[in-house]
Amino acid sequence: MTTKRTLTRWWLAAGVVGAFLTGSVFAANTALADEGMAFPHYPSYITAKDGRSVAPGDWMNAQVCAGCHPRQAAGWRTSMHANSFRDIVFQEEWALGVRATDGAVQNLCGGCHSPVGVLTGTIQFDPEMGNHGGFTAMGVGNDGVFCDVCHTVSGSSWRYTSNAEPGNASLILDPGPVKRATLGDSKSPFHETAYSDLHSRASFCANCHNIFHPEHGFPIEYTYDEWKMSPYAHRGIQCQDCHMVPVATAMRVADEMKRPHDLADHGLGGFAGMGGPMRDLVHDHGFVGGNSVVAEAMGVPGAEAVRAEAIKRLQNAADLDFELFPGKGGANLLKVKVTNTRAGHHLPTSLTFIRQVWLEVEVVDDQGRLMLSSGKLDEGNNIPGEAVKFINTSVDSEGRPTVDPWEVAGFSHVNTIPPKGHRHGAYAFVIPDGAQTFTITARLNYQSYTQELTDYLLGEGVLTVPTIMMEELVQTFDANTMKRADVGQDARVVQR
16 A cells, blocks of 8 residues: 555446446345345445334433443443444544545445444534544444344345345344344343344354445455354354353363353353343353454543453464474575464454554574564564565455455455464575574564554554564574485474
């Protein structure tokens, strides 16, 4: 990405916007209307049940829910769900997208970040907010994905999406007295209850954690698809089994490949609601992933705990190993193996062309001589170009690099790490004369986004993107063993 970004391209062809907005959208809606389903907020697939008109007041405020569900409300309040609309980085990128597409992506982004705002048509774009513009919503629309959004979901319209997959907010909401969840025997003195199998499955999360381009269908975000092809899905382990439990439990789920309720002594019992019976397993509602930036940057109360939880998750997601191969003329090959041991999706996931996972590697001999250095941040907090990154490289429809989601038409390079899979970083180094030993230090690092992108969106100096060291491996080797290795056999020096 360059500092000066193109903001006027839209699918890179003159007249496509008009055709997209007046042709393909209405054609899609007409066809679907014949089958009893229409999408008035396209390119978002979010709808109200039976297509009825709704207002922000039709949903219950989270503060009301907190009266009987304090534990769940406390977890939600500091979550990215609670801050999905207010997220300062998202707001700036969203504003750029709305400007660049003449408003075409407003509902596409808003459908997941403020479902009620889109359904009620109350989101307003203010070009004077922030650096590039910003958005406001009425009432509970400002709370992003709050309690009553998820618990009034009555179904999904995924069968009618352009690729017959859940995504782009393919949710059907039915606001009213009935609250839906996974307990078949729940009773409440305040509202009606209904059992929902959908709420227990990863396909529920997929409606917003799969995002595909509305024009050409390219998967911009595909966390659900990553999970669906993973060993976790094959074992029946759902998104909720890792993201609605403490980190320690999520680690056990990944290590034992069992769902939380099948773990011995899981310790997750409690009350789902005040006055209700003791339950064997009660889910947390913090939905913590890898984002350790936004809540703290926005001054959200309790953000320190969220940051600590996110860091703990990141620091228990991957493992490192070394392999050494002696080469001719004293040149040696180092391979750093990175294994995704505990994430049920790729590392990284979500916007895999914006999230940053990379290796920082140093090799130093016993006399302090530096033989190799790669991946160390520069003075501007940016990752050097030669670093080994485990990300996807996105391009527009003409093959030009871009990190703007509305421009992404494909990946020119794919290097994220699949669940239980691994990737390598490869390095060459020469051991200097007189060295007796050498030490390799490898660190797997994570940033939610690059400093360059953050500076562009928020302004220079507003936010320093923190670097989370996910894993570190330090090991010392005998230099003479490397020198004596049989080059003709391409012998590998065992690392452990």
